[in-house]
Amino acid sequence: MSNSQKLNSTIKEIEKILEERRPNPNWDAIEIARRTLGTSRQEIILNLGAILISNNDSDKMIEIATKVSAGFPLEYALGVTSFLGIDIKVTPDVLIPRPDTETLVLEVEKIIGGRSLKIIDICTGSGCIAIAMKKRNPQCEVTATDISPDCLKIAKENAALNDADINFFQADLTNNINGKFDILICNPPYIPTREIPLLEKEISYEPICALDGGEDGLQYYRRLSPVIPDILSEEGFVIIEVDCPKNETAEKLEKIFENCSFCFVPDISGNKRALKLWRKK
Secondary structure (H helix, E strand, C coil): CCCEEEHHHHHHHHHHHHCCCCCCHHHHHHHHHHHHHCCCHHHHHHHCCCCEEEHHHHHHHHHHHHHHHCCCCHHHHHCEEEECCEEEECCCCCCCCCHHHHHHHHHHHHHHCCCCCEEEEECCCCCHHHHHHHHHCCCCEEEEEECCHHHHHHHHHHHHHCCCCCEEEECCCCCCCCCCEEEEEECCCCECHHHHHHCCHHHHHCCHHHCECCCCCCHHHHHHHHHHHHHEEEEEEEEEECCCCCHHHHHHHHHHCCCEEEEEEECCCCCEEEEEEEECC
């Protein structure tokens, strides 16, 4: 019996396993293959019919696909995901980074404009935002906080893997953080408590503390609003991720941050994804 087989046969098998659970099984199959083999998507796509893999690697890929087909998040099954082209280690201790969150980093970079600024990332989770900021803007000083020691452990590992020099602190939002910052970034929990049991099965594997925003999903915004003057420099900005499917939510956020000037920032789909705040003049 041969100890190897063509990759394309394994890809086809994975696609069949995932077709009822995932919207794009071909993309997922190639992602599983490239992470397992340590190669690129381009390499696989260009040479799919010619690549030979070991039976052991094929079995690993099928095992991952089987987990995912049962509702386990692909990113956790792989142990890694990509955020703005940067590999980020993920476990069920941290929220899986979403492409929508990249909006925050891109908006902050418009503010930075090449300057050396002090940045703080609150509720850092996996550290994806802080790491992306430091990797893409090495002249900036970046601090990151999280209340969870498990999150901070993963975030520190990700910073080391990406050679990103970041100051990490265990803190509840900005508690016990001294000094002022030019930019404050935060992706807080913002799902209303009652909606969490209704979410997709995949989300049930993520840490509830990173999802649950209280009764109306806005409790962390209410906690953050009064501390902004204490931590933000005079010319500073705050960029917070939001989810505004209803105008009512946007209106509530405007009320919470009524002491600040603000504007909403859309994501690539045109949805209000971030709230940009600065001091009223």
